[in-house]
Amino acid sequence: MVQKKVGKTKTTIEPINKNKLAKLWDSFVAAQPWHDPDVFKVRFEYINSGPSAHQVHISTNSAWAKAWFSLFAEHESVAAQFVPRRPSLWKTTSNETASFIQRWIDECDTSHDCFVPPSPLAGPKRLIRIGKPAAAPEIHIVDTMAVKGSVLRYVALSYCWGDPAIHHQLLTVRANIDDHKKHIDFSSLPRTIQDAITTCGQLNVSYIWVDALCIIQDDDQEKMIEIANMGQIYTNAYLTIAASRAEGANDGFLQPRPSPYFSAPLILPDGTVSEAKWCPFDRGMLGSTKQVVITDGDLRPRPIKQYEPLHQRGWTFQEAMLSKRILLFSTFQPYWVCRKASRSGGDPSPAEFLTALDLDNVIAPPGDTPPDPTQLGRGDPTLQSASDFGYPWPWVAENYSLRVLSVLTDKLFAIHAVKDRYREAGATYLLGIWLENLTIDLLWSTVRQHERSGADLLRFGAGWVRNRITHLPSWSWLAFDGSIRNEIVWHAFYIGKARHRGEVAGHVRLVGRPRADGFGRLVGAPMRLRGRVKRILVVPVAGRGWGGRYQQRECFDVTVWDPAKKAYRVDMMQRASLESRIGVAVFDDFVPPFKKGEGHRSFAVGEEFDVESDFGVEPMFLDCLLVATVGNRQGDRVLGTRPLGYVQTGSGDETAYGLVLGDVDGFDAGRRCRVGLFRGDEGFARYFDGAEEAEFDFV
Numbered sequence: 177m178v179q180k181k182v183g184k185t186k187t188t189i190e191p192i193n194k195n196k197l198a199k200l201w202d203s204f205v206a207a208q209p210w211h212d213p214d215v216f217k218v219r220f221e222y223i224n225s226g227p228s229a230h231q232v233h234i235s236t237n238s239a240w241a242k243a244w245f246s247l248f249a250e251h252e253s254v255a256a257q258f259v260p261r262r263p264s265l266w267k268t269t270s271n272e273t274a275s276f277i278q279r280w281i282d283e284c285d286t287s288h289d290c291f292v293p294p295s296p297l298a299g300p301k302r303l304i305r306i307g308k309p310a311a312a313p314e315i316h317i318v319d320t321m322a323v324k325g326s327v328l329r330y331v332a333l334s335y336c337w338g339d340p341a342i343h344h345q346l347l348t349v350r351a352n353i354d355d356h357k358k359h360i361d362f363s364s365l366p367r368t369i370q371d372a373i374t375t376c377g378q379l380n381v382s383y384i385w386v387d388a389l390c391i392i393q394d395d396d397q398e399k400m401i402e403i404a405n406m407g408q409i410y411t412n413a414y415l416t417i418a419a420s421r422a423e424g425a426n427d428g429f430l431q432p433r434p435s436p437y438f439s440a441p442l443i444l445p446d447g448t449v450s451e452a453k454w455c456p457f458d459r460g461m462l463g464s465t466k467q468v469v470i471t472d473g474d475l476r477p478r479p480i481k482q483y484e485p486l487h488q489r490g491w492t493f494q495e496a497m498l499s500k501r502i503l504l505f506s507t508f509q510p511y512w513v514c515r516k517a518s519r520s521g522g523d524p525s526p527a528e529f530l531t532a533l534d535l536d537n538v539i540a541p542p543g544d545t546p547p548d549p550t551q552l553g554r555g556d557p558t559l560q561s562a563s564d565f566g567y568p569w570p571w572v573a574e575n576y577s578l579r580v581l582s583v584l585t586d587k588l589f590a591i592h593a594v595k596d597r598y599r600e601a602g603a604t605y606l607l608g609i610w611l612e613n614l615t616i617d618l619l620w621s622t623v624r625q626h627e628r629s630g631a632d633l634l635r636f637g638a639g640w641v642r643n644r645i646t647h648l649p650s651w652s653w654l655a656f657d658g659s660i661r662n663e664i665v666w667h668a669f670y671i672g673k674a675r676h677r678g679e680v681a682g683h684v685r686l687v688g689r690p691r692a693d694g695f696g697r698l699v700g701a702p703m704r705l706r707g708r709v710k711r712i713l714v715v716p717v718a719g720r721g722w723g724g725r726y727q728q729r730e731c732f733d734v735t736v737w738d739p740a741k742k743a744y745r746v747d748m749m750q751r752a753s754l755e756s757r758i759g760v761a762v763f764d765d766f767v768p769p770f771k772k773g774e775g776h777r778s779f780a781v782g783e784e785f786d787v788e789s790d791f792g793v794e795p796m797f798l799d800c801l802l803v804a805t806v807g808n809r810q811g812d813r814v815l816g817t818r819p820l821g822y823v824q825t826g827s828g829d830e831t832a833y834g835l836v837l838g839d840v841d842g843f844d845a846g847r848r849c850r851v852g853l854f855r856g857d858e859g860f861a862r863y864f865d866g867a868e869e870a871e872f873d874f875v
Contacts, residue, residue, distance in 0.1 A: 244456075245454045245455060245456060246261065246454075246455045246456075246461060247259045247261065247442065247452055247453070247454065247455075248261045248262055248263040248437065248452065248453035248454075248455065248522065248523065249261070249262065249450075249452050249453065250262070250263065250451075250453070251521075253450060253451065253452075254444075254448070254450040255442055255444060255450040255451065255452045258444050258445055258446075259442070259452060261522070261523050262521065262522035262523060263437055263453045263455075263522045263523070264508045264509040264520070264521065264522040264523060264524070265509040265510060265520070265521035265522060266432055266433055266435050266436070266508070266509060267432045268429070268430045268431070268432050268505065268509070268510065269430050269432070270432075272521075273509075273510060273521065274378055276510070276519075276521045277378075277379070277503065277510055277512070278379070280512035280517075280519045281379065281415070281501075281503075281512070283517070283519075284501060284512075284514045284516070284517065287516075288514060288515070288516040288517070289516075290500045290501050290514040290515045290516060291414060291415070291500060291501060293327040293328060293329060293414075294328050294412040295327075295328060296320050296321050296323050296328050297321075298328070298408060298412050299320045299323075299328045299330065299408075299409070299412060300320055300330075300385050300390060300402070300405065300408075300409045301319070301320060301390070301391075301398075301401075301402065301405075302317050302318065302319055302320060302385075302390040302391075303317070303318055303320055303323070303330050303383040303384065303385055303390060304316070304317055304318075304360070304373070304383065304384045304385070304386060304389060304390065305317070305318045305382060305383060306373055306376050306377060306381075306382050306383065306384060307382075312362045312363070313362060313373060313377060314359070315359075315360045315362060315373065316356065316357055316358055316359050316360055317348065317353070317356045317357045317360070317389065317390065318357070318383075323383070328383075328412075329381060329382075329383065329414045330381070330383035330384060330385055330413060330414060331372070331375075331376050331379075331381050331383070331384045331385070331413060331414055331415055331416070331417055332384075332385045332409060332410050332413035332415075332416045332417070332495070332499065333368075333369065333372045333384060333385065333386045333387075333416070333417050333419070334410075334416050334417065334418045334419065334486065334492050334495040334496065334499070334502075335368050335369075335372070335418075335419040335422060335425065335486065335492075336419070336422060336423055336424055336425070336485055336486055336489055336492070337388070337424065337425055337582075338422075338423055338424015338425050338426065338427070339424060342424060342426070343366065343424030343425045343426045343427075344366055344425065344426055345366055345388055345425045346360075346364055346365055346366065346369075346388065346389065347388050347389070347393045348388070348389045348390065348391065348392055348393060349392060349393055349394045350392060350394055350395060353392055356389065360389070366424075366425035366426045367425070367426050367427060367428035368419050368422045368424075368425045368426070368427060368428050368429060369386055369388075369389075369425065370428070371419070371428045371429050371430040371505075372384060372386070372417050372419070374430065375417055375430070375503075376417075381414060385409060385413065387402075388425075403589050403592065404592065404694060404695070406494065406495075406592070406593045407494065407498050407592075407593030407594075407596065407597075410494070410495050410498045410499045410593075411498050411499070411500060413499065413500075413501075414501070415499075415501040415502065415503055416495065416496075416499035416501065416502045416503070417503050417505070418486060418492075418495075418496065418499075418502050418503065418504040418505065419486060419505055420484045420486045420487065420504050420505055420506045420507075421483060421484060421485075421486075421505060421506055421507045422485070422486065423485040429505040430505070433470065433507060433508075436455050436456070436461065437453040437454065437455050438453070438454055438455075439451055439452070439453060439454070440452065440454050442454075461523065461524070462480060462508070462523075462524040462528055462529065462532055466479055466480055466481075466532040467479055467480065468480050468483070468507075470483060470507065480507070480529075480532045480533060481532075481533060481534075483507040484506060484507060484533055487533050487534075487535060487538075487579075488578075488579055488580055489579055489580060489581070490576070490579040490580060490581035490586065490587065490590040490591075491581070491586065491590045492579075493538065493575065493576050493579055493590065493591065493594070494590065494591060494592070494593045494594045496535065496538050496539050497538050497539065497594055497597070498593055498594070498597070500514065500515055501513070501514040501515075502514075502539065506529065508523075508524060508529065509521055509522060511526050511529060512526075513526060513530070513539050518530075534575070534578070537571055537575055538575055565665065565669050565674075565675075565676060565677055566676045566677045566678065567613055567616065567677040568598060569598050569610060569613070569617065570616065570617070570662035570664070570665045571665070572591075572594060572598060573608060573617075573620070573653055573660065573662065574659070574660060574661050574662065576590075576591050576594070577623075577653060577656070577658070577659045577660045578659045580626050582632075584636055584639050584640060584645045584647075584657070585639075585647065587645065587648075587654050588607065588608075588648070588654055588695060588696065588697065589695060591608070591654075592695050592696070595696065600612065604689070604692060605692060605696045606690060606692045606696055606698060606703070607648060607649065607652040607654055607692075607696055607697065607698060608652045608653050608654040608696070609651075609652065609653075611686065611689070611690075613677065614682070614684065614686065615680060615682035615683070615684060615803050615804040616662065616664050616665075616677060616680060616804070617653075617662075618651060618684075618803055618835060619662060619663045619664050619803055619804060619833050619835075619853060620653040620656075620660045620661065620662055620663065620853065621660065621661055621662075621663050621762040621852075621853040621855070622656055622658060622659075622660060622727065622762060622763070622764050622766065622852075622853075623658065623659040623660055623661050624658050624659045624768070625643045625657060625658035625766075625768050626643075626657050626658045626659075628640075628657070640657065642765045643656060643657045643658055643764075643765065643766075644656065644657065644764065644765065645657055649698070649702065649703070649849075649874070649875055650764070650838075650849040650850040650851070650874075650875065651703065651835070651849075651850045651874050651875075656764055663762075663833055663853055663855055664680055664804065664806070664833065667831075667833075667855055668680070668806045668831070668833075673806045673807055673831060674806040674807075679806060680804050680805075680806055681804060681805045681806070682803070682804055683707055683708060683802045683803060683804060683805065683864075684705055684706070684707035684801060684802070684803050684804075685705070685706055685707065686703070686704065686705065686706075687704040687705065687706050687871055688701070688704055690702070690703045690704075701873075702847075702873045702874065702875050703873070703874045703875075704871065704872070704873050704874065705801070705871070705872060705874050706869060706870070706871040707801050707802060707803070707869065707870070708801070708802045708864055708867035708868070708869055708870075709799050709800065709801050709802075709837070709867060709868065709869070709870040710799070710800055710802070710863070710864050710867035710868075711734050711797050711798065711799055711800070712731045712732070712733075712734065712758065712759075712761070712797070712798055712799075712800045712836075712854065713731060713732040713733065713734045713736060713737055713795050713796070713797060714729050714730075714731055714761050714795055714796040714797070714798055714836075715729055715730045715731070715732065715748075715789040715790065715791065715795050716729065716789075716790050716793055716795065716796065717729060717786065717787050717788065717789060717790055718786040718787075718788045718789070718790040719784055719785040719786035719787060720784060721767075721784035721785045722766075722767050722785065723767060725763070725765055725766045725767045726763075726766060726767065726787065727762060727763055727766035727767075727768075728760055728761070728762050728763070729760065729761050729763070729789070730757060730760055730789050731757070731758050731759045731760055731761050731800075731854065732753075732756045732757050732758060732795075733756045733757075733758055733863060734797060735756070736748075736753070736756040737795060742794060744791060748789075748791040749791065757857060757860075758856060758857055758860045758863045759832070759854055759855050759856035759857045759860065760854075760855055760857075761798070761836050761852050761853070761854050761855075762852055762853045762854075762855065763836070763851060763852035764850065764851060764852050765851065798836050798837065798838070798851070799836070799837040799848070800834045800835065800836055800837065800854045801834050801835045801837055801848075801870075802832055802834045802864045802867065803833055803834050803835055804832075804833045804834075805830050805831060805832050805833070805861045806830070806831055806833075807829050807830040807831050807858070807861075808829075808830055829858045829859035830859065830861040830862070831856050831857070831858050831859070831860075831861055832854070832856035832860065832861035832863070832864055833853070833854065833855060833856060834853075834854040834856070834864075835850050835852070835853060835854065836850070836851050836852040836853065836854050837849070837850065837851065838850070838851035840875055846872055846873060847872060847873045847875055848872045848873070848874060848875070849874070849875055850874070
């Protein structure tokens, strides 16, 4: 035993190697995260994967005084042969980081075919020319057609503008376009754009495209032309710089974050001592829960999405999806993602980072391309993933719906470039749905509303009513200001009831064919549908705090209600009543269970927000349009085994999915709107047998 005093603390150490003890102990005193006056011992415990060291566990004689440290080794260090993890490139502007970035780009330039230089004709209308010196470069706007040479090489910037009350944004408008073609003062630019231009200088790229400066912002006609060309702008870029960590234009992305590491000796398995990077297990690293502790001032783990605001914005969805090569500046470090590879200097790995941000379905993984629905056949035993459904658009819609737009009218345009990537031959796109897959695309349900401030609602005015974007038709998922999910995918595909879109039986059809413009906007008459409509009984919930707007409610056969007695014919609290239950309705207009500033509304206590069905009051009677069914009346099992990608193997009992209809301008049988989705209970599709057909304009 060797003892060493630190202040008044007498510390007992069990040395591994006495001649290396002094240096080792000094490091632990400096890194000691607690002050326990008791005598304690330090024990090293490797967490190994074969011969590799991943973590160190330091424990004391106190039950609570334990610490876990993740181990990292620099790329060229001796410890690297034993410690597989590498520290992140947290010094964003260091020579080491610049060297890594250049290496990634060079690898792609020489070994991949991700970037094919476009001609000036395929580029954006304008670019920013970057001159010398690097510290404060001479910059000005140029017309792309005036760029000399046959090869066009420019960087596109993907970033958040931010709240205009907080973030200054220099714009090109009619009044200053001529001045901007002569000179733009570098110091007048917001920090994010300055950092992007600085990065271009380091990469020896002379041109950059920034929407705020390269599009005349008060020219609506030009804006629509450039929005229509947005897919080509990002697809043809030499690379896209994604300012992932910047919440707004003033934030920038090159500033280093506080290092989560400290240097300390590490006794390697062969008995030698080498320098290693140690990181407290809960500090600065991405955990399995997709949370991270970034600053010392706030030790509460937070979702990594809070630190990467770029990927919560609507416009950046298509920018990420369509860019062939992305240099992404995150809270952790820069990342490189191209069509053939993904790279980082250290942990977290690109796969861990993209998955934590739910970007693995947005930014195509190395070598991946959009699924080709025509190549996915029914009954193929090799089908094993979400794309095996043969129709990837529902996943696109769900991912996009998670994102927020500050201008409601942008919601249709910010996905415009993506739709063409998934267009099937001859397909017609209309306001977020494909008419050829109408029976699947109409069956979306609400999940969570986007939080909106009072200032937002004041700015929206009549364009936003109860989480609905009013200029869009009720049947389009784009009209809901929040996240959605496709019910056929979630309730049929993931539980194994419908393995392929061809197993979804449609029961609604278009009368005529609505026309759409290039953006998918409705031109002329509204969509007109014909299908079976039947009335359903919807039970209110008991809690009055919901104001009659609880999201999900039970549905029953209307015959269970006696209109003359204004009472149920059976005791609805008894099990026998389940024979009359046919499904649930998920409403578009609802009060959320969580509301900013109010905390969590507990369902367990109090009556105000009780979610139990209230059979003591008169129910609602609403019309339901049968849209699709899966399964069959014989109850044949859909799958014999549970393949990868499915939660369970379901029986084939026929299940119905439909839309809950509402009246428009009073009762007008010729015009109906959507108020929610109907998801039938398994085996109760027969409820719609004999339902009368109806034809109406769907608005």
